[in-house]
Amino acid sequence: MSGPNKQYDPVEVAALDPAAIEQAVADALAAIGAASSLEELKAARLAHQGEKSPLALANREIGALPPSAKAEAGKRVGQARGQVGQALKVRQEELEAERDERILVEETVDLTVRVPRRRLGARHPISLVSERVEDIFVAMGWEIAEGPEVESEWLNFDALNLGADHPARQMQDTFFIDPPELGLVLRTHTSPVQVRTMLDNEPPIYVLCPGKVFRTDELDATHTPVFHQFEGLVVDEGITMAHLKGSLDAFVSRLFGDGTVTRLRPSYFPFTEPSAEIDCRCWICGGQDPNCRTCGGTGWIEMGGCGMVNRRVLTASGIDPDRYTGFAFGLGIERSLMLRHGVGDMHDIVEGDVRFSTQFGMEI
Template sequence: MSGPNTDFDPVEVTDVKPEAVDAAREAALAAIAGAADLDQLKQVRLAHAGDRSPLALANREIGALPPAARKEAGQRVGRARGEVNQALAARQAELEVEHEERMLVEETVDVTLPTDRLPQGSRHPITLMSEHIADLFVGLGWEVAEGPVVEAEWLNFDALNLGPDHPARTMQDTFWTEPAENHVVLRTHTSPVQARTMLTREPPIYVICPGRVFRTDEYDATHSPMFHQVEGLVVDRGITMAHLKGTLDHVAEQLFGEGISTRFRPSYFPFTEPSAEVDLRCFVCRGAEPAVASCRTCRGEGWIEWGGCGVVNPRVLTACGVDSDTYTGFAFGMGIDRAFMFHSGAASMRDFFEGDVRYSSAFGTEL
């Protein structure tokens, strides 16, 4: 009785037959030669040298052959895969050279040619906001008044009923110029423009005063030693708080959308009497429940602090040469930077002053 045949067991494995391996190799070489660019060659590589390619699958089938047939089949498949990989590498090198030569031709730039292309600039968003607010009041028939940022102490404080002992006059709040005996400061508000206007004009007066102001504040996300204010002044016969409320309601609606109103909270300012803090109806949640409870803009209050206002103090009118028995008036002030942050959603005031042109470009030419 003879034993089993261990030299050869005729197992049919189609993928590793010589004719199948040769056909897979020839197909791969033809595809490689026909690849016109690097992208096509990448697809050929996946199809003919990837894990699911015919030669890769044939290599896996070698283990199914009897021991005597494995060596020959492995050599046959290995030679075929080697030829394919060599062809891929050679074609890769050829196509890379062609790609670089084509780029040199197609992307050539003559740097000696003149150009009329200039970087497109953009105006600073704070300037745009200042002019936008001023335009609202010009539309109401008001005028724009301006004044110097380096101001006399009397105009910055005394004319506005801020006495010699008022805490705002100390070094902790005010930038004083040297020598001190000149009594000159960097203006802490734009109210001196109102004083100058009353000193040089006869009522009726309707002016808006935007501009830079300076205080010794810390420089952080919501404060700066230099910032921008806009103040309004009306001096005429029969002016009351009702006129002030109507004016601010109109401006709030124009700036922040229809239905946005204001409210007054009693306060104290030396240059107005009576005085009030102005709150703005939250333009995000609009003060409506239940949205107001989770509103990040007003922090659940439904209102946002906006500025200060009041009826012009008769002492200020008298100091500026206006007959306080004949005329009354109102005044208000608010931060332009803060208004812009409300309007645009800007997160940090520091972005306004760091000079990055990309920040201004993001807002273009219109708010």
Template sequence: MSGPNTNYDPVEVAALEPQAIEADVAVALTAIAAATSLEELKSARLAHAGEKSPLALANREIGALPPSARAEAGKRVGQARGRVNQALAARQGELEAERDERILVEEAMDLTAVPARRPLGRRHLLSVTAERMADAMVALGWEIAEGPQVEAEWFNFDALNFDKDHPARQMQDTFFVEPADAGLVLRTHTSPVQARALIERGVPLYVAVPGRTFRTDELDATHTPVFAQLEGLAVDEGLTMAHLKGTLDRLAEAMFGPGITSRLRPSFFPFTEPSAEMDFRCFVCHGEDPDCRTCGGTGWIEWGGCGMVNQNVLRACGVDPDRYQGFAFGMGIERTAMLRNTVADMRELIEGDVRFNAQFGMEG
């Protein structure tokens, strides 16, 4: 702060001149009137009524005046600051009233309105499909069996008649659990539960095995390294391929509608002999549309593999193959869900987008 000015000349303190004071007040009143919100008014208050505002700085200059001039200058500055504060208070009241009216409109609640219901959750399409397939087998009198996902190599391969040099044992097909000599793998199919069920439950045996499996496949529209299967195993006296086909027909009808029949094409699997690929009649065109996109115009859709249980598998599990015969089959649950619900890309099943499941409701 500057010292007393013994030779007072009002012109020397320009900030205290009446014209300067009036100019500061005019600028402040304009800024206050232009504020359209409480935030803008706060900025105007800091700029024109704060400690560093022009009027506040002018008020500090009063101390540099001789005593005879201080009263007049103080009165002039005080009146100017009072006008600004009054304008601030008036505009504050106007803006607060506008805000309160706006809140009453924007936040109004109609207590008579029906409340919005919370969206219903949806079960995953794969879970629904797996349970539907399992229910179809239970309806035929079969039991549901389960097994571990980290499986002993003996159950996954040896008990199922896989040779030591079978390609499926190689690292490009199977996830092996470290250390390398642990004899443990992530099961590549649900078939190990066949051997476990035969050993634990004995015969006769009718079990369906839904479960997750693992293979070293690249993720794309039709493949995934983690996928689900439904395995079926029946071992009893006098079973034939006719029993197998009848079971597959009933399962196909349960999943794709009445009148759906199956056919068997020769194939090879180590754990079945004879083996077959199972197709079912196209449920969209029923074999009548050569341009059908679902079956490619063939009238048939490939679903899975099947066959009569290899006698070596029965022997490995302590079952007399001369007395008992069995059949087994397996199909992908993802493929079944995609066919039933016209899903074109398998990745949609595993991306976790809740909107995907919402479209299917509670039933697959």
């Protein structure tokens, strides 16, 4: 910017020449009118209204004029800049209106078109079976009990009448936590939860103990090193095998359908006496089809083990075996799923393919 000069004629300053200002306005109006998009209009604004535009440079030269010339030059430049600003505003509104109309056409959404939906996940059938079993026993007035998956040897074995030389305590069946002298294992069944419940509560006790358990099995079509169980425990005065049989019949009839019953076959378990294997009447053929693939034509399907709680277990849990008796049973959730729905391979259950889970929906 040049310094003040009282002898300066504003007409002789090139940037303030009326013809130059008119030409700058004409160029600006032409560029604005030619802008066919908001991006082009932005470029025109920078070129003709920016700091380096002709009109901006002319406005700077006003300060170098003598006071007598500033008013006329300022009026001339101000009118020119106002004319350009008004043209920009009008063109901005026109282009925005055109853009909005174009968006309404190009981005129209047909609300009647079916939207393709991709299922991102599904409830695993193990969870669904577990919840179904829990609901059945809760409806019978039982409670749900849970415990830690890393358990002490005493609770996992000793309190359940599994002596130090019992085969189940050997390394080939049990995962021991290092170092072994800590006496910690990954629980091999949910029975320790039953012991914890008896230690913490006075009879009567009616609990279902669902959970994850661990065995050193190889993963194959029918076995897995990590699986799920649910075990039931009842301790009260006057409990007999009849109560056990009635509870099991009520359970299988609700899980597999009315008319389904169980039978008990003599067996042996260290923590129950007497003990029995649980068989369930085949819910597919009802025991009437010698060629049934589900039961192999026998009419019965093996479900798990049960029995009356051993007196030693009651004593270890602080319960008077002369006053109270009880029963316990245990069944595998994976086995129930495979039997009820014809799942032929354990790999399908544990590998996590969402296509396997989606076929079961939200209820089993």
